Each structure stands twice: as C-alpha cells, then as structure tokens.
Ligand code: ATP
Ligand code: MG
C-alpha cells in the first residue's frame with residue numbers, strides 16, 4: 001500500500017491496541033512536574049512514576065498494564081540535544097513524534113521483540129533484508145551482563161546472525177537523563193539502499209542511509225544521583241520509534257524531509273519566500289545553502305509551535321531560552337538564505353503546520369492566535385538587533401581573519417550575546433560557516449567575567465545607596481571618575 005504519514009501513525013496505534021494496549025494521549029512537551037527535565041525527550045517520560053514505583057494508587061495511571069501512544073518530543077537541550085545536527089542531516093529533528101508501546105511490569109522481552117518484528121515486516125511490509133538489530137554487549141565495570149536473551153530472541157524471529165550486532169553503553173543502554181529509569185536496549189536499523197548489500201558495518205555510524213528507526217528498551221534500573229544503578233521492583237518494556245524516520249522508510253525516501261510530513265511546510269516556505277524548489281541536498285552538495293535553510297525553518301516552526309502551545313514561551317532561561325535560541329537560529333537562516341524579512345516570518349508558515357498537524361494535536365488549533373502573537377513579538381525583538389549584530393559579527397570575523405588566528409574570541413562571542421542577543425550556538429554556527437573556530441573555555445571565561453562585573457556593580461550601587469549627602473559630596477571630590485569605555489575588555 002501507499003503509506004501516508006497519517007496512515008502510518010494510525011496503524012501503529014491500532015496494532016498495539018489489538019494486543020491489549022490502551023491508547024493514551026501524548027503528554028505536554030513541557031514536563032511541568034519534572035524539574036530534572038528540560039523538555040519531554042521520549043515517550044516514557046510521562047510514565048516515569050510507574051517505572052519508579054512511585055505512582056499513587058489513586059492515579060488512573062496506576063492501573064495501566066500496557067499502553068501505546070505517539071508522544072511529542074523535543075531534543076534541543078539537556079541530555080538529549082540534537083540541535084546542532086538539525087538542518088545538516090536528514091533524520092534528526094528538534095521536534096519529532098515518538099511512537100511507543102509499553103509494558104508496565106507485564107510482558108517483557110519476548111513479546112516486545114516478536115511484535116516489533118511482526119509490525120515492521122508483516123504489517124508495514126519493510127524488507128527484512130534491510131533491517132539490522134542490536135543488543136547490549138554488557139559492561140563489566142558497571143557489573144552489567146550482555147543481553148544474550150535479546151540476541152536469542154532476534155534469532156528466533158528469523159533475523160540472520162550477520163544482521164544482529166552487539167552495541168556499547170552509548171548506543172545500547174538507554175537513559176532518560178543523568179538520573180532516572182534506564183536499562184539495556186535493542187535497536188532496529190533500516191538500510192535505505194538495500195539491493196542485497198550487507199550494511200552491518202554502517203549501523204550506528206551516522207550514515208544517513210542506514211538509520212536507527214526503533215529502540216526497544218528493557219527498563220530494569222533507576223540511575224541514582226551518585227551514578228550507581230538501583231534495580232527496580234519490576235521489569236518494564238519501553239519502546240520508541242521515530243515517526244518521521246519510519247514514514248521516510250515506508251515512503252522510500254532518502255530523507256525524513258522528503259516525506260508528506262514536511263512537504264506542506266516546504267510548499268508554504270516557498271510561497272512565502274519565493275525560494276527555489278527544495279532538492280534535498282546535504283553538506284557540500286547544498287551549494288547555496290537553500291536546502292539546509294528549508295530543513296531548519298520547517299523543523300524549527302514545529303518546535304516553536306508545540307513548545308509555545310504547551311506553555312514554554314521564549315525568555316532568558318531554561319526552557320524559554322531554548323525556544324528563544326531556536327527562533328533566533330531559524331530567523332537568521334530565513335534572512336540569510338531566503339532574504340526573508342524578519343518580524344513576522346514564522347507566523348506566516350504556522351497556518352500550514354496547523355492544517356497538517358491540528359487534527360492529531362488540536363491544542364495547536366486552539367492556541368493558534370496566541371502562538372502567532374508570541375512568535376511575532378519575539379521575532380520583532382530580534383529583528384531590531386539582528387542587522388546590527390550581523391554587522392558586528394562581520395567586523396569580529398574580519399578581525400579574526402586578518403589577525404591570522406582563524407578563531408573568534410570568547411569575548412566576541414559573549415558580546416554578540418550580551419549586546420545583540422545572538423545566542424552562543426547561533427554565533428558558533430556563523431563562525432563555522434566562515435571557517436572560524438570558537439573556544440568553549442574562552443567563552444565561559446568571558447561569561448564568568450561578565451557575571452562578576454555585574455555582581456560588583458550591584459554591590460557598589462547598594463553601598464552607594466546607603467551614603468548620606470555629605471558622604472556623597474566627599475566622595476565626588478575624592479574620586480577621579482574614569483570616562484567609561486564603550487568597548488569593555490574582558
Ligand atoms: P540517534 O542515535 O539517531 O540519535 P537515539 O538513539 O538518540 O537516536 P532514542 O533515544 O533511542 O534515539 O529514541 C528512540 C527513537 O526516536 C530513535 O530510534 C529514533 O527513531 C527517534 N529519534 C531519536 N532522536 C530523534 C530526533 N532528533 N529526530 C527524529 N527522531 C529521533
Ligand atoms: Mg540521539
């Protein structure tokens with residue numbers, strides 16, 4: 001069959017519903033009750049209390065044994081941060097949907113493996129020859145056994161041995177954050193080239209054509225504050241499949257962005273900017289940078305819309321600052337590559353997204369007007385300094401090039417932030433475009449100095465406020481007030 005995005009999502013939910021799972025709604029992308037978490041980064045987040053055994057028996061959730069959903073996720077900060085890859089690759093988004101099925105102390109590895117294989121190969125009809133699976137190889141330092149059970153289970157469903165690969169802590173031991181539920185996992189990867197080749201050596205190598213699509217996590221531990229692992233009272237299954245990646249495989253596309261999930265957004269971007277057609281080229285092949293800009297803008301409007309609709313408005317700290325950074329990064333791409341006027345750019349793309357995703361996530365229909373106003377206000381604020389900031393950046397970049405250093409100093413990066421509102425990741429990106437390096441250490445030194453300076457000023461003001469008129473007059477005579485330098489040195 002021809003798979004539409006909508007059909008793929010529906011099929012997933014129904015497959016597990018038929019197998020005793022309750023369809024639950026996505027939770028908010030803003031985890032209002034979890035201070036350890038910047039944004040919802042996986043489907044399991046909302047079930048964390050069940051895994052940890054802390055769910056109240058009066059909570060409806062406590063009765064759940066099996067659940068299935070599609071979860072709105074954001075990975076643009078915290079432990080899972082993909083922001084720097086977005087636009088540059090074909091399969092990481094800042095905002096994406098994660099399809100997932102769960103067992104809460106109910107079924108375990110066998111059913112999870114059987115069902116994921118059945119769904120992918122029998123229902124969705126993916127070619128088994130193009131699929132590879134991985135299992136956790138173990139870690140003696142942490143006293144963790146290899147997951148040979150998972151390896152045997154994959155064999156039992158018919159996966160040939162050369163398609164079953166061991167993986168390390170980084171790839172095959174899933175953790176929600178620095179603390180919290182975790183466990184060994186078994187992932188499924190899809191080779192988009194096929195044709196009888198063996199792509200085992202490309203699994204987990206960041207090859208855009210051999211992509212991880214589904215992760216089956218066997219939650220058994222709770223990572224403690226001190227880094228140790230505590231066994232949980234029960235064992236659980238927690239799976240997560242990238243909806244956009246699955247659709248891209250089923251629609252036979254080399255990239256997520258070439259699917260019907262993104263095409264309405266690209267059509268809108270083109271209508272608004274008059275840009276050339278999107279051609280899905282990457283890296284050096286994207287000679288004029290336009291394809292990258294399409295991806296960035298289409299990705300970022302999704303994050304902005306869902307974050308704002310769930311209550312994370314742009315501001316200067318934590319979640320709000322992620323939203324601000326993403327808006328500024330996107331605005332600058334739109335201006336540089338599409339020549340778009342910044343001020344109300346993103347809100348012109350918004351209607352296309354609401355049309356496309358409003359049925360599944362009605363909150364964005366309901367909040368559309370608020371989202372538009374917040375986007376416009378924030379974009380206008382940035383538009384006021386964008387122009388001057390870019391000029392200032394050019395000045396710094398030229399100085400760096402002329403001095404033969406090929407490095408933008410930490411003080412310059414800081415000034416662009418402090419005076420022109422350029423988030424550090426945006427400045428780093430601009431520097432990278434110019435072949436200039438930046439130095440994390442220098443940047444944090446500049447940041448720290450600025451913090452100390454502002455603290456010192458605050459203290460001085462407080463001391464001054466306590467003086468009486470005579471003391472002030474005396475001070476005036478004594479002090480030789482230096483002429484303020486408009487280029488503070490850090
Ligand atoms: P990758 O190795 O590709 O970064 P991951 O191992 O970090 O993925 P998991 O934490 O295992 O991802 O999440 C489960 C699934 O969610 C992945 O198998 C993938 O299909 C999807 N996914 C993860 N990150 C992203 C992202 N940034 N954009 C789109 N889909 C994603
Ligand atoms: Mg990742």
Ligand code: MG
Pocket residue numbers: 171212
């Ligand atoms: Mg991975």
Ligand code: MG
Pocket residue numbers: 171187212215
């Ligand atoms: Mg994974």
